[in-house]
Amino acid sequence: MDTKIHICEGQLGSVNARRNFMSKGFKIHSRVGLASACDTLISQTFGGGNHFRIGVILQQAILILLLACFPCWAILINTEPILLAVKQEPEIAKLAQSYVKIFMPALPLALEHLKNPLDELKEATFMFSLQIRYLQNQGIIWPQVITGLVANILNALINYIVIFVLNWGVTGSAVASCLSEFIMVAILSAYIIYKGIHKATWGGWSRACLQDWGVYLHLAIPSMVMMCVEWWTYEIGSFLAGLISEVELGAQSVVLLWANIAYMFPMGFSIAGSVRVGNALGAGNTDQAKLCAKVTMFGAGFVSVCLAILIGGLHSHISYVFTYDEQIRQRVSDIMTFYAPFIILDATAAACGSIIRGAGKQKIGALAYFVGFYGIGFPIGVPLMFAAKMGIKGLWAGLFICIFIQCIFMVVYMVRMNWEKATTEAQIRAGAGEASEGAQFAGGEWDVLELVPEPSAEDKIPHTALVLRRGLALAAMIFILAVGIIVNVIVQNMIV
Structure with missing residues (x-):
């Protein structure tokens, strides 16, 4: 075969x-x-x-x-x-x-x-x-x-x-x-x-x-964790699928390909959200940052809902793009029915992650991703995969629970986040006091910022x-x- x-x-x-x-x-x-x-x-x-x-x-x-x-x-x-x-x-x-x-x-x-x-x-x-x-x-x-x-x-x-x-x-x-x-x-x-x-x-x-390499690395390393934890989870999942059968591996490959395609659409909103939130916080415009975060969440959510409906409705046919093997197609169809709502949660998590990066709160994001995937997703998904004999459907069930809890945590965190403090931290991080001119606030008014960061240990x-x-x-x-x-x-x- x-x-x-x-x-x-x-x-x-x-x-x-x-x-x-x-x-x-x-x-x-x-x-x-x-x-x-x-x-x-x-x-x-x-x-x-x-x-x-x-x-x-x-x-x-x-x-x-x-x-x-x-x-x-x-x-x-x-x-x-x-x-x-x-x-x-x-x-x-x-x-x-x-x-x-x-x-x-x-x-x-x-x-x-x-x-x-x-x-x-x-x-x-x-x-x-x-x-x-x-x-x-x-x-x-x-x-x-x-x-x-x-x-x-x-x-x-x-x-x-x-x-x-x-x-x-x-x-x-x-x-x-x-x-x-x-x-x-x-x-x-x-x-x-x-x-x-x-x-x-x-x-x-x-x-x-x-x-100030410490400032850069304190942001880069948690960002690395956020990016890698999810990617490694899918890679390990593919490896585990291969241990079950070629059909499971083939189905997992097709599902991941569609997952990558589906992720591209809300990713545009996520990138824009990270940029606009960071720009607004650096400019000292807290209200604008909050508005950008809301628009990002709405845009990513709307697109993902449309994709979920489309993929869910075509779950029996979309595997034809990649394979004609009937066993793989049937398995992909089963997973896609279950996977469609996952798209919405994944897009929400991606949007939250981008806002967190724009605000410089990567440590929170890294914690959410690491605990979510390796503390919840894998411990639930792998036993379902092998002990319960659910195959890759069990793995995706564990990941669904992981992403669901992760989304709740990150949304609650953003709602309760001290945006004024995030604005102050952003201006210090941006070296606003060193600028020749102040940041431009909403309405086109200019202000000279007196905010000068404390010298770091490396500066001395x-x-x-x-x-x-x-x-x-x-x-x-x-x-x-x-x-x-x-x-x-x-x-x-x-x-x-």
């Missing part, structure tokens, strides 16, 4: 599936998690009017995410032994390792790269992710949309040439993806420079980018000592990479 879905065929499909299982979690936590601190810092700083500080924040993000590449490299270089350890096919594990090694030079640019043309076309690179946040938190959206479309078209063309014309196979796919990353970042960088978008915010590289450290600290951080990351290389050499010798 052939249970492969259409978008994952042959050698490339198998390698891509293993590569995703192996590396996506590490890529996501660096690209989305660590970069998500910019959703708070840049949006609030832009709202506070301290525009040149945005450039410093971007520099901090670049340095921190570059350091994050080293542990990623240390893990990815051991892709083959890790895949073998979880009982993957030796040939596929070797091909996946080859793919990853070829792609590794693009990792500083790409921590969630463009797929081959048989896969869904997606955004996303490391630097491109930072560029997106740099622009969107200033209210600039269309350049990155157009750049992403152009880069995806070029990526498809390059993949076609290297895979079907030159017959490079997996190697060609890796080379094409690597080239696509550089093209995407280069196009958007050229646009930013050509239009002079950077002039108002970029004052050149500054020593200030070595300061001499520059030489600060450089030494950052140098030690770099040395530690290089050491981690060296350990990964040594482990790889030892394991490879054992395999041979």
Whole structure:
């Protein structure tokens, strides 16, 4: 019985599936998690009017995410032994390792790269992710949309040439993806420079980018938890589904694909909500921040209700997009009937998470996600999956309960949140007192802010000592990479 879905065929499909299982979690936590601190810092700083500080924040993000590449490299270089350890096919594990090694030079640019043309076309690179946040938190959206479309078209063309014309196979796919990353970042960088978008915010590289890493990391690490916990839950769920049967794995894959598609629609409201809430708080406009939060919740909720009705009504037919296998289709139909209301809860949780990021309350979001998925969802879903013999329907039942409780907690938290205190924290975080002009409030009136943050502990450290600290951080990351290389050499010798 052939249970492969259409978008994952042959050698490339198998390698891509293993590569995703192996590396996506590490890529996501660096690209989305660590970069998500910019959703708070840049949006609030832009709202506070301290525009040149945005450039410093971007520099901090670049340095921190570059350091994050080293542990990623240390893990990815051991892709083959890790895949073998979880009982993957030796040939596929070797091909996946080859793919990853070829792609590794693009990792500083790409921590969630463009797929081959048989896969869904997606955004996303490391630097491109930072560029997106740099622009969107200033209210600039269309350049990155157009750049992403152009880069995806070029990526498809390059993949076609290297895979079907030159017959490079997996190697060609890796080379094409690597080239696509550089093209995407280069196009958007050229646009930013050509239009002079950077002039108002970029004052050149500054020593200030070595300061206040603690502020950035205190936001980035909880953001990483928020992003990774949910993603890892779905990845582990797919792995567990594969332990039951190929039908369960195939059905889980189709459900997750539709879940990703459904998530894209309310995500637009979530992104806009994070930006607008951050802008308003940085500008000192508490009422505007509250209004933006309400609009975000309403917009995401309305779209998700429409999607839930559509997907629920078409539950018997939507699996045809990905497979004709009757057993998988029947299983997908059963899950989709149950999954439709989950869309509403997932969109609500995403909207709440974006508002929390805009307000700089990531620790609360991280707590809600971690306890929700690993304290409630998994402990309920896994026993239902195996002991109750419900399969992936049991897993989704556990996740449904998790998201339901999570939504209640986060909505109640936002209603009871001290928005005035959040506004004060945002203005301090934005360095509003350093701005040459105050923030613009509703009604077009300008006010000079006297709010000056207390100097952090790092501000009191001499520059030489600060450089030494950052140098030690770099040395530690290089050491981690060296350990990964040594482990790889030892394991490879054992395999041979």
